[in-house]
Amino acid sequence: MFRYNKLLVLVLLLLGTATQVQASEPLASWNDVASKAAVIDFVEAVTQQGGPDYVVPSERIAVFDNAGTLWSEKPIYFQLLFAIDRVKALAPEHPEWKTTQPFKAVLDNDMDALADAGEKGLLELVMATHAGMTTGEFSTTVTDWLATARHPRFKRPYTELVYQPMLELLAYLRDNGFKTFIVSGGGIEFMRPWVEAVYGIPPEQVVGSSIKTKFEMRDGKPVLVRLPEINFIDDKEGKPVGINQHIGRRPIAAFGNSDGDLQMLQWTVAEEGKRLAVIVHHTDDVREYAYDKDSHVGRLDKALAEANGNGWTVIDMKNDWKVIYPFQKH
Amino acid sequence: MFRYNKLLVLVLLLLGTATQVQASEPLASWNDVASKAAVIDFVEAVTQQGGPDYVVPSERIAVFDNAGTLWSEKPIYFQLLFAIDRVKALAPEHPEWKTTQPFKAVLDNDMDALADAGEKGLLELVMATHAGMTTGEFSTTVTDWLATARHPRFKRPYTELVYQPMLELLAYLRDNGFKTFIVSGGGIEFMRPWVEAVYGIPPEQVVGSSIKTKFEMRDGKPVLVRLPEINFIDDKEGKPVGINQHIGRRPIAAFGNSDGDLQMLQWTVAEEGKRLAVIVHHTDDVREYAYDKDSHVGRLDKALAEANGNGWTVIDMKNDWKVIYPFQKH
Numbered sequence A, B: 001m002f003r004y005n006k007l008l009v010l011v012l013l014l015l016g017t018a019t020q021v022q023a024s025e026p027l028a029s030w031n032d033v034a035s036k037a038a039v040i041d042f043v044e045a046v047t048q049q050g051g052p053d054y055v056v057p058s059e060r061i062a063v064f065d066n067a068g069t070l071w072s073e074k075p076i077y078f079q080l081l082f083a084i085d086r087v088k089a090l091a092p093e094h095p096e097w098k099t100t101q102p103f104k105a106v107l108d109n110d111m112d113a114l115a116d117a118g119e120k121g122l123l124e125l126v127m128a129t130h131a132g133m134t135t136g137e138f139s140t141t142v143t144d145w146l147a148t149a150r151h152p153r154f155k156r157p158y159t160e161l162v163y164q165p166m167l168e169l170l171a172y173l174r175d176n177g178f179k180t181f182i183v184s185g186g187g188i189e190f191m192r193p194w195v196e197a198v199y200g201i202p203p204e205q206v207v208g209s210s211i212k213t214k215f216e217m218r219d220g221k222p223v224l225v226r227l228p229e230i231n232f233i234d235d236k237e238g239k240p241v242g243i244n245q246h247i248g249r250r251p252i253a254a255f256g257n258s259d260g261d262l263q264m265l266q267w268t269v270a271e272e273g274k275r276l277a278v279i280v281h282h283t284d285d286v287r288e289y290a291y292d293k294d295s296h297v298g299r300l301d302k303a304l305a306e307a308n309g310n311g312w313t314v315i316d317m318k319n320d321w322k323v324i325y326p327f328q329k330h
Helices: A002-022 A033-046 A080-094 A095-099 A102-106 A113-114 A118-130 A133-150 A164-175 A188-199 A238-246 A259-269 A303-310 B002-022 B034-047 B080-094 B095-099 B103-107 B111-116 B117-132 B135-148 B164-175 B189-201 B238-246 B259-269 B302-310
Strands: A061-064 A179-187 A206-218 A221-231 A253-256 A276-283 A312-315 B061-064 B181-185 B206-218 B221-233 B253-256 B276-283 B313-316
Touching: A002 A303, A033 A164, A033 A259, A033 A276, A033 A312, A033 B002, A061 A164, A080 A095, A080 A102, A095 A102, A095 B135, A102 A113, A102 A118, A113 A118, A113 A238, A118 A221, A118 B095, A133 A188, A133 A221, A133 B206, A164 B111, A164 B253, A179 A188, A179 A238, A179 B259, A188 B302, A206 A259, A206 B238, A221 A312, A221 B259, A238 A259, A238 B221, A253 A259, A259 A276, A259 A303, A259 B103, A259 B221, A276 B313, A303 A312, B034 B276, B080 B095, B080 B103, B080 B135, B095 B103, B103 B111, B103 B117, B111 B117, B117 B221, B135 B221, B164 B181, B181 B189, B181 B238, B189 B206, B206 B238, B221 B238, B221 B253, B238 B259, B253 B259, B259 B276, B259 B302, B276 B302, B302 B313
Parallel strands: A061 A179, A061 A253, A179 A206, A253 A276, A276 A312, B061 B181, B061 B253, B181 B206, B253 B276, B276 B313
Antiparallel strands: A206 A221, B206 B221
């Protein structure tokens, strides 16, 4: 027994060494800038056992917006590009779409008419393309689309348009005992088929917008059918609601990029203790896109003002990141 | 480097040994019965690397009903006893309750009148006691109640009326790489304050019924206010819906005790591959309670028939378990 305990100490020492070696160069694609230092300072503070800011591992919850924070969102949200492609694919079964808005606008590639359709039109597009099938069928459709669809500017699969520095950040946080969650305005079932492979975030750690589903028996087999009815919108005031509903405890770190993330950031920092609130600011129109308060997609206005007023961390993508996408690594 | 690798092998061997020692006596409070064998056969099959039934750890999702499966539910659901105690505590602020049903019935301890109030009356009780405060305030109220309330028959805190063999089962599954979830008809926010300490299940792995919440700024501080409006009922057909919404993948093992769990069990076994569906049958009126198809609380009728017809595992509490509650261990 004594021999066993001595060996166990050796084991723990060795594992400790291995972990240190692995973590020796976290955030390799980040320049030595204030945002990187803020992240590392925070992680070191909350993981320092016996330190004043120590947080037990079970409470190390970090939440990430998706579009604009983990992957790109220009020229428009990728999920909307999916809906447009689905309308085109389904059009032969819907001859009436040739003369009905907003479907006609999509089939005619008439983006002005599509914009005119407004929120109501977008909702119709989403319901026509996201509802009416089983959950399994929808998941397959998303996977098939991602395998073939290409981004109009970068000519690459959408899942390659993720931010290398954020992938490193996710890994760094997990190496330090954090549980990483997505909290996105996007569709929860649109994200789940691919986020585990791309971000290392399992489906059960995804919070998002959703439509209702219904349990049904079909030929003696249970299925969940997706209904054309909004269940939950995980945006703005909805994000803290979604976090509470799914996670049931308050994050200590939150990462967003737009005004849609403001309430999530406010909710995260509102409790006592060391907290980290980070805004990804799109400043690089050469390697990605540059936009903030005047953009319809991913508008960043109030949240940036609040970040500056409260000393939150702002990532300047052009200045802070050595590369944007994984394929730019050499 | 070579030296390091040799040590690493030693490390892994040691860890392997330690795990085996720890797992040498799983399910210690179970008699050597068919239900115990079925659980162990299942776990060994899905964890045997290279075996025909192997399941990768990320897909090892096990779901548990709560009332009647992990803790007792007699004489009535403990959450309803909480609501009754809350009505009594809040009565001084609500003089009108003295003459208004269903509150009058509660204050008069008139269980017949309470039963007459039906589902609508119960809903009124729940809304009057579960809504109108912030999420933080409600959590504190639940914690305070559990600290002082005692079960009418066993004169112990409700959190001691959990099933020792099920605690061992939860630990055994987690030791074998499973992620354990609660999927309960009970209130999600009623369970979250205590399930981590009692079951080792973190708040983010709890699925349950819920009312809506609303994000609000109060004195510059964000809060979530609980609204008197149903958000989701996680029972019967709702359980697969809740599982899909929260977990986003299908469990491979499910544990329930009543007809409210039938669809969850059907959903779990409906996919190809090794699956485990288990019913806890309340057969012990000496150490706990004996009830099934004629009980209003935790009625077990159709699910038992389906279990018998499909070869699901049925736990006979009286015969299969050496002890029911942790305090009966010696």
